[in-house]
Amino acid sequence: MALITNAIKGTLDVLPKESYKIQYVESAVREIAENFGFYEMRTPVFEHTELFQRSVGETTDVVQKEMYTFADKGGRSITLRPEGTAGAARAFLENGLFNEALPQKIYYLTSCYRYEKPQAGRLREFHQFGVEAFGAGSPAQDAEIIALANEVFNYLGVKNLTLEINSIGCPACRAAYQKALKAYFENYKSDLCETCKGRLDRNPMRILDCKSPVCSKIAADAPKILDYLCDDCRAHFDAVQQYLNTMQIDFTVNPEIVRGLDYYTRTVFEFVSNEIGAQGTVCGGGRYDGLLEELGGKPMPACGFGMGLERLLLLMDAQNTPFPDRKGCDIYFASMGDKANLEAARLALDLRNEGLAAQFDTVGRALKAQMKYADKLGALYTVVLGDNELETRKAQLKNMKDGTLTEISLDDFTDTFQSIVIKDAMSGFESLGIDEAQLAEILGGNN
Ligand code: ATP
Ligand code: MG
Numbered sequence: 001m002a003l004i005t006n007a008i009k010g011t012l013d014v015l016p017k018e019s020y021k022i023q024y025v026e027s028a029v030r031e032i033a034e035n036f037g038f039y040e041m042r043t044p045v046f047e048h049t050e051l052f053q054r055s056v057g058e059t060t061d062v063v064q065k066e067m068y069t070f071a072d073k074g075g076r077s078i079t080l081r082p083e084g085t086a087g088a089a090r091a092f093l094e095n096g097l098f099n100e101a102l103p104q105k106i107y108y109l110t111s112c113y114r115y116e117k118p119q120a121g122r123l124r125e126f127h128q129f130g131v132e133a134f135g136a137g138s139p140a141q142d143a144e145i146i147a148l149a150n151e152v153f154n155y156l157g158v159k160n161l162t163l164e165i166n167s168i169g170c171p172a173c174r175a176a177y178q179k180a181l182k183a184y185f186e187n188y189k190s191d192l193c194e195t196c197k198g199r200l201d202r203n204p205m206r207i208l209d210c211k212s213p214v215c216s217k218i219a220a221d222a223p224k225i226l227d228y229l230c231d232d233c234r235a236h237f238d239a240v241q242q243y244l245n246t247m248q249i250d251f252t253v254n255p256e257i258v259r260g261l262d263y264y265t266r267t268v269f270e271f272v273s274n275e276i277g278a279q280g281t282v283c284g285g286g287r288y289d290g291l292l293e294e295l296g297g298k299p300m301p302a303c304g305f306g307m308g309l310e311r312l313l314l315l316m317d318a319q320n321t322p323f324p325d326r327k328g329c330d331i332y333f334a335s336m337g338d339k340a341n342l343e344a345a346r347l348a349l350d351l352r353n354e355g356l357a358a359q360f361d362t363v364g365r366a367l368k369a370q371m372k373y374a375d376k377l378g379a380l381y382t383v384v385l386g387d388n389e390l391e392t393r394k395a396q397l398k399n400m401k402d403g404t405l406t407e408i409s410l411d412d413f414t415d416t417f418q419s420i421v422i423k424d425a426m427s428g429f430e431s432l433g434i435d436e437a438q439l440a441e442i443l444g445g446n447n
Contacts, residue, residue: 010124020326057262102135121279143243
């Protein structure tokens, strides 16, 4: 097949036979977020370029190398969002959410765009689940968002992730640190990559985040921010750890984490896996107390995280994490003849209105081929409709698992079929040793 073009490098198609996995993850994170009091915010896929320049930071890899920036027909510089926080912060300010009860806790499920070298776990279009808590400066808020991410992994049954945390201080303690860093990196100036040479004067902390092997090796022995924290930042960091300990969330302090975006202050954290190759950071986040002011708002503390959904799914596949089955076909109507074809369409629609998955022939196949198709769909039941069935208004419902046939009236089809499906479900519970009373308790909670 000679297609005129292919998908853009670094993008993924999610096919119908796979999409139930991402849907499951999405519905799980939505529910967990709402249990934590976070509600969805949706913002546009593109923003004015300066939003990201100002918030993500001019000296970051994202802004220096990775943004999809273009001029629109009106000559404005537009950028596809490389991450979710900047747009959420802009929308928070622009819509006056700071006037509402604080904290304002929001989440998003969103696509992101970065011009990076595609490889396993690194795409040019990827998806993030992210949360932001605006207007909460206490360590309890840092701990709450970490607990939320942790809960997502627990709920989904993802194992072996390590939570690494660090504090990168505030502008006050960072000044002394930047000075010490600059003095250290000056000694290796000629060995640094070209980008980092430029960062030396403007923002030496960014060198700590450089992916080049030479720069990372030099960075390994650089002064550590934890030795420079002011008393307030130290107390904040200690309190975050106390909350995590109390909530029994395991973590290690990793003084090397600085995070790739400029807006972070104080707490930064990552959930890291060693089971999905070099791109092991599944979730990264932290506090960014300076961001809202930087964007033109009043000073207001905030924190959040971004979780890469493709990396999460890679990890779930690597760990053979079970997913609930996708919705299958409850019943297939195989029909023969014009009248029966119409009846099949009518019955299927009636069942669908009751929440059952019903299908019928839409390609004009012969009966045998229709049954073969039903088999491929994994239909739980089939019904053959022909002239005879229409005349008698009765048909044979075939249970595809055990082959048993049940006569069923076409005029009372939906109700009868529904009660058969419920009986099926009951016998499923019975085989698990759950009787009707117990089932009622499970379904009805304690009431
Ligand atoms: P990395 O160090 O892997 O480049 P980052 O620090 O650039 O990550 P963030 O900006 O913190 O990543 O984004 C949050 C999360 O989004 C990451 O932890 C990761 O799971 C995911 N992510 C980031 N970039 C990509 C990408 N190009 N492809 C797929 N997922 C990504
Ligand atoms: Mg990156």
